[in-house]
Amino acid sequence: MVRVVKKAEERREEIIEAASELFLVKGYDRTTMKDVMGQLQIAKGTIYHYFKSKEELLDAVLDSLVASLVRQMQEILDRSQGNALERLRYLILNSAAADSHDQEMLDNLHRPGNAGMHIRLLAKLISLQAPLYGKLIRQGCDEGIFSTRYPLESAELILAAIQFLTDMGIYPWTEEQLTRRIMALPTLVETQLNAPDGSFRFLLEVLK
Template identity: 35%
Template sequence: MRIIKEHSERRAEIVDAAEALFASKGYASTTISDILEALNIAKGTFYHYFASKEALMDAAIERYIDAEMIVAQAVADDPHISAHEKMFRILTGAGRDKKRGDRLEKEASAVGNADMHQRTMASIVLRLSPILEGIVRQGMREGSFRTEYPRECMEILLAASEFLLHGSAFAWGGAERLQKAKALAWMAEKALGAEQGRFSYLYKKYEGDGACCDQC
């Protein structure tokens, strides 16, 4: 008996299978035939949902970003924690699937598609900056932040972080990356009128010590 599945369910199954294969074999070594075999579907079914393997990777990344935004928004909406604590949790990835994110970032870099990487970074900046803007405004009410440009500051800081620290355009060594992260933390404190040292967690992970909750 033929099983007919909803469009969104079938699409999600294809993305799930692709993510698993990318994780086990790597993006470059995974073929569309591998995905078809894993799901026992016809080639026509695959191309009904995705134009290419790159489009499939794009969908996997976008789905991951969707999940990231849900977690970030939940933190931002919590009325019981301070703006500094919210910022700390979101920027350090508390409650997020970091391993999955790191894996997707690594495999995405193997695609060799600069346009895809640029779209990914732009999506993160455009979707996360409004959430962080709300947190900055909370901090302004609490007296811990002071800035005339809450949205723009977050857009610039996020763009710098994504491009300089997480992007593949620069082959920074460990010491260079740490220095950039320290500069980013300094700029965040200056731009948001925050107490010196409040954003040191942005570079702690590059020292290998992790982030320190007492900064918040």
């Protein structure tokens, strides 16, 4: 039988994909490096050549997922038209419909066994999504729709509030508590950006 020798990048991506599927099915905490090796039928030396630990492999899986989501967001943003507020609305409403596999991964992160993955993913998402939103906020300031000296930082704060405070995997709110926080978010964003009253009410369409 002829031994197939794969290019380094191809092998690395194969390991990331296999780990991603195992994390999805078994959960991060219950998946071992041995499981990934068995899935791909590769030697211990091979997997540890690319990833020194399961934690390092987790980072690669999350980086891959976040890169895919941000790439989709950039494609949506490239299609958007109008002023900054119109483009923000278009981006947010359309980004809610993520790629089905990516969405399955995101939903899976709410499982108790994936708490470590969950927090790290949210941090990575905020870090990479904020520049996209920051540019739109800066555009809005130039157009006189928003007013803030800190476009990027405002984006980070708003994303953190939305990602963390409405996440039942982090905060075990009652239904009433969650509803109150969701209802408060449009006002929070409008206040942060000095935006017109009611201009971010569309967020309720995404968060409810």
